[in-house]
Amino acid sequence: MSPYGRKKSPRIVITGAGIGGLTTALSLHAAGLDDVLVVEACPSLRAVGAGINLQPAAVRELTELGLAEALDGVAVATARLEYHHRYGGLIWSEPRGRAAGYNWPQYSVHRAHLQDILLSAVRNRLGPEALVTGGRLVRYEQGREPGGEPGRHTVRAHVAGRPSPFSCDLLIGADGINSAVRATMYPDEGPPLGNGISMWRGVTEGPPFLDGRTMVIVGCNARVKAVAYPVSRPDGSGRCLLNWVVESRTDDGLGEEDARGGADWDRAVPPEEVLAHLEGWSSDFLDLHGIIAGAPRIGRYPMIDRDPLPSWTDGRVVLLGDAAHPLYPTGSNGASQAIVDARVLAYELAHHDVDEALSRYEAARLPQTTGLLAAHRRLEPDPVLRQVEALAPNGFLDIRQVLPEERLDGIKSCTRQVTGVDATALNARSSWSVAV
Numbered sequence: 001m002s003p004y005g006r007k008k009s010p011r012i013v014i015t016g017a018g019i020g021g022l023t024t025a026l027s028l029h030a031a032g033l034d035d036v037l038v039v040e041a042c043p044s045l046r047a048v049g050a051g052i053n054l055q056p057a058a059v060r061e062l063t064e065l066g067l068a069e070a071l072d073g074v075a076v077a078t079a080r081l082e083y084h085h086r087y088g089g090l091i092w093s094e095p096r097g098r099a100a101g102y103n104w105p106q107y108s109v110h111r112a113h114l115q116d117i118l119l120s121a122v123r124n125r126l127g128p129e130a131l132v133t134g135g136r137l138v139r140y141e142q143g144r145e146p147g148g149e150p151g152r153h154t155v156r157a158h159v160a161g162r163p164s165p166f167s168c169d170l171l172i173g174a175d176g177i178n179s180a181v182r183a184t185m186y187p188d189e190g191p192p193l194g195n196g197i198s199m200w201r202g203v204t205e206g207p208p209f210l211d212g213r214t215m216v217i218v219g220c221n222a223r224v225k226a227v228a229y230p231v232s233r234p235d236g237s238g239r240c241l242l243n244w245v246v247e248s249r250t251d252d253g254l255g256e257e258d259a260r261g262g263a264d265w266d267r268a269v270p271p272e273e274v275l276a277h278l279e280g281w282s283s284d285f286l287d288l289h290g291i292i293a294g295a296p297r298i299g300r301y302p303m304i305d306r307d308p309l310p311s312w313t314d315g316r317v318v319l320l321g322d323a324a325h326p327l328y329p330t331g332s333n334g335a336s337q338a339i340v341d342a343r344v345l346a347y348e349l350a351h352h353d354v355d356e357a358l359s360r361y362e363a364a365r366l367p368q369t370t371g372l373l374a375a376h377r378r379l380e381p382d383p384v385l386r387q388v389e390a391l392a393p394n395g396f397l398d399i400r401q402v403l404p405e406e407r408l409d410g411i412k413s414c415t416r417q418v419t420g421v422d423a424t425a426l427n428a429r430s431s432w433s434v435a436v
């Protein structure tokens with residue numbers, strides 16, 4: 001009997017019960033691979049984080065995992081993305097999700113609500129013993145197990161404070177941007193890279209704005225921008241949860257410091273610290289100042305990522321989600337890419353031996369996410385807001401008098417590169433579900 005009450009070693013250990021790790025467990029189970037153990041560092045999975053977006057490519061995968069109804073119950077199907085000047089003028093508006101021709105919606109959702117859905121599905125489908133909390137992986141090693149089955153390649157995942165490691169056939173590192181699995185694979189890599197931009201985030205209860213399904217990006221120039229969108233539908237009193245983020249280039253070294261310590265999603269700051277960046281901003285559809293002042297808690301985080309890796313695989317150890325390819329949140333795509341990774345990996349493992357599956361997974365996902373990483377970096381500072389500020393620093397009555405349609409179209413296509421897949425390709429692609 002193992003120290004965790006399991007009769008034998010799980011064949012697959014996943015480190016991290018974030019969105020990537022939990023979706024991987026569900027995807028493996030759906031593909032008929034259910035000898036899985038998820039090992040999570042946090043002693044209890046608290047409801048932390050703010051709003052995230054799920055792109056249609058990820059919603060398709062969650063739908064095929066049977067989670068569409070649960071998701072639709074807590075999320076908002078985002079129908080539009082709008083860019084506005086800091087004095088309110090509309091720069092552009094475009095449809096999103098189903099309105100943009102995808103067969104699946106784009107969802108805005110509170111990260112904690114999404115994690116709850118995934119967590120209860122893992123507990124119901126794989127059993128409560130499939131998740132161990134309070135288990136921080138510190139390193140792994142692999143090879144033949146002394147005295148083990150002849151010829152069997154084993155990975156040993158060492159967890160802080162536990163006398164014996166977990167032995168498994170495959171270790172999946174889904175342990176986020178400060179992944180210990182990645183650090184074992186690439187011991188010389190060092191901390192994440194900050195770009196000098198700080199982000200203040202919060203979730204405030206309030207009335208919805210515009211049609212209640214629009215994500216807005218409001219901007220000033222290369223230094224300051226705000227993003228806001230509802231992450232729940234209005235309740236009986238007409239109020240919903242509004243997620244907001246203010247980004248500002250501070251270059252005060254705080255980002256670097258936080259990057260070294262890991263992005264702490266729980267560090268609180270007073271609203272005045274954020275409001276100081278929005279002096280003089282006004283808009284007739286969104287009371288940004290009021291929303292920020294009314295937030296029960298505001299967190300400040302550095303904008304960080306990591307350089308792409310040459311490989312995500314080391315023998316029978318593989319990286320996934322933020323551990324493999326952390327992205328700036330600008331493209332609202334980190335959680336979606338982790339979900340797609342999970343489904344591709346499970347699909348390949350169900351169809352091929354482990355080595356072949358890992359190599360196919362990496363060939364499918366590494367170049368794609370490397371391209372996305374570069375596209376995300378190109379979006380900072382935001383090219384739309386930068387150009388509008390240069391041409392109309394004091395605002396405008398009609399954007400077409402400031403920026404000709406063709407130029408706007410050029411910038412739009414650069415912005416779209418961060419969401420990755422176009423509607424026609426996604427709608428036509430065959431499913432990654434496995435018949436079991």
Ligand SMILES: Cc1cc2nc3c(=O)[nH]c(=O)nc-3n(C[C@H](O)[C@H](O)[C@H](O)COP(=O)(O)OP(=O)(O)OC[C@H]3O[C@@H](n4cnc5c(N)ncnc54)[C@H](O)[C@@H]3O)c2cc1C
Nearest residue numbers: 016018019020041049050136137175176180321322334335
């Ligand atoms: C607490 C938290 C809050 C977040 N809030 C937001 C948000 O509000 N908005 C947003 O856009 N993005 C947020 N993110 C990031 C976003 O969820 C991820 O970019 C995305 O979902 C990719 O998910 P992931 O599973 O790869 O990584 P993550 O979501 O980072 O999950 C990694 C998991 O691994 C665990 N872990 C870390 N180290 C170890 C270890 N050594 N051993 C075992 N387990 C370990 C972590 O506790 C975490 O549960 C948040 C991430 C976290 C961890």
